[in-house]
Amino acid sequence: xxxxxxxxxxxxxxxxxxxxxxxxxxxxxxxxxxxxxxxxxxxxxxxxxxxxxxxxxxxxxxxxxxxxxxxxxxxxxxxxxxxxxxxxxxxxxxxxxxxxxxxxxxxxxxxxxxxxxxxxxxxxxxxxxxxxxxxxxxxxxxxxxxxxxxxxxxxxxxxxxxxxxxxxxxxxxxxxxxxxxxxxxxxxxxxxxxxxxxxxxxxxxxxxxxxxxxxxxxxxxxxxxxxxxxxxxxxxxxxxxxxxxxxxxxxxxxxxxxxxxxxxxxxxxxxxxxxxxxxxxxxxxxxxxxxxxxxxxxxxxxxxxxxxxxxxxxxxxxxxxxxxxxxxx
Numbered sequence: 040x041x042x043x044x045x046x047x048x049x050x051x052x053x054x055x056x057x058x059x060x061x062x063x064x065x066x067x068x069x070x071x072x073x074x075x076x077x078x079x080x081x082x083x084x085x086x087x088x089x090x091x092x093x094x095x096x097x098x099x100x101x102x103x104x105x106x107x108x109x110x111x112x113x114x115x116x117x118x119x120x121x122x123x124x125x126x127x128x129x130x131x132x133x134x135x136x137x138x139x140x141x142x143x144x145x146x147x148x149x150x151x152x153x154x155x156x157x158x159x160x161x162x163x164x165x166x167x168x169x170x171x172x173x174x175x176x177x178x179x180x181x182x183x184x185x186x187x188x189x190x191x192x193x194x195x196x197x198x199x200x201x202x203x204x205x206x207x208x209x210x211x212x213x214x215x216x217x218x219x220x221x222x223x224x225x226x227x228x229x230x231x232x233x234x235x236x237x238x239x240x241x242x243x244x245x246x247x248x249x250x251x252x253x254x255x256x257x258x259x260x261x262x263x264x265x266x267x268x269x270x271x272x273x274x275x276x277x278x279x280x281x282x283x284x285x286x287x288x289x290x291x292x293x294x295x296x297x298x299x300x301x302x303x304x305x306x307x308x309x310x311x312x313x314x315x316x317x318x319x320x321x322x323x324x325x326x327x328x329x330x331x332x333x334x335x336x337x338x339x340x341x342x343x344x345x346x347x348x349x350x351x352x353x354x355x356x357x358x359x360x361x362x363x364x365x366x367x368x
Contacts, residue, residue: 058082069110070094070119078116085123092270093122096334118329125327126272130265132323133300136307136316137262141221143310144240144255148228149212151239158211161185161227168230179230183223185209191218221262225255244309245352246285253281254302261299271296273334285351289344295336304345308352317345 056064058079062072072078081090097114099107152160160166161184170178188209191197197218200210209215216224229252231237241251257280264271279293280286280302290298304317321342324330338344349355 056087058087061087065091065110065116068108069112069114070097071113071115073115073117077120081116081120090119090123093126094119096273096331121327121329122272125323125330126270127268128323128327130268130271132316132319133261133271133303134265136303137258137265139310139314140258140303140306141224141262143306144228144244145216145221145224147240147243148224149216152236153212155236158213159207159209161212161215162207162209166231166233166236167227168232170230179226181227184215184219184227187219187223188215194218222259225252225259228252228255244306245354246306250281250284253278254306257293257299257302258306261296261303272330285348289348292336297336297338297341301345301348305348305352308349312353312355317342 061082062075062078066072094110094114095106097110097119099109099111101107152166156163156166161181164181167179167181172178188197192201194217196214197210200214201208228237228240234248237248237251241248244251244254246254256278257276260276260278261271264274274296275294276296276299277294279298280290282290282293282298285305286293286298286301289301292298300320304320307314307316324332332339332341
């Protein structure tokens with residue numbers, strides 16, 4: 040039989056601690072506090088569990104390399120908060136770029152598909168692959184579009200459509216684009232049966248179809264992490280962008296934040312060639328000098344590597360001249 044069935048259940052018995060007790064606990068483990076009132080405020084507003092996640096890299100390791108509960112001598116609670124704040128600002132900056140990419144991607148996808156298959160292309164089950172995952176479930180089911188349309192029936196423009204038209208019973212794709220999560224559009228693109236339905240979108244981003252599918256999924260995962268206020272700076276990502284092709288000289292490990300940003304900034308340049316988002320990223324990193332670029336997967340020459348992507352993304356053929364006119368941010 041299954042040996043686990045003979046194991047006694049393990050009960051969670053840790054008591055809830057007050058913020059003052061958490062301060063005492065961290066002090067006992069070697070973390071310094073310059074201002075306990077400041078610490079109390081942060082513990083009350085952000086929470087002990089959330090904040091101490093940022094302190095993992097402040098802890099000592101034992102002889103076997105395992106993390107201990109003790110903090111490295113000299114580390115302060117204020118350093119932990121500074122790291123927390125840098126991650127928050129990084130998430131906000133990433134979300135700005137993710138939004139621009141998502142709007143450009145879903146617009147190009149819907150324009151392509153609506154021109155070829157009509158404004159209600161998403162209703163055509165035959166357009167999508169029936170490939171299933173290990174659990175036997177379809178990797179993409181077009182009914183996600185239909186369920187989302189039902190869910191948003193009270194959205195004003197959808198409500199107006201339903202009050203005006205009976206056939207088809209769902210609004211056109213450009214209306215759904217304003218209500219459905221980007222992950223649905225990304226997976227729908229990846230599961231289109233006909234490569235010729237995918238190619239106009241990937242061509243617009245100067246990517247291969249395989250790159251486009253992997254980039255959009257990687258950016259979806261990155262955006263979801265930022266949307267849910269999860270720690271992003273030292274994260275590992277399961278869905279990394281494809282390393283072969285346009286990113287081959289810029290990245291080596293596609294599981295860290297740097298690789299996701301490489302895919303994001305490449306796509307952003309194709310949609311907005313003169314954007315200055317990379318400058319803003321550099322300014323943010325410079326403003327938090329204590330943040331470890333290594334833990335983010337950034338190589339020492341990260342700016343040069345990312346800038347090397349711009350010519351392919353914009354199709355400007357190697358021009359290093361700064362764009363004239365207003366400077367988009």
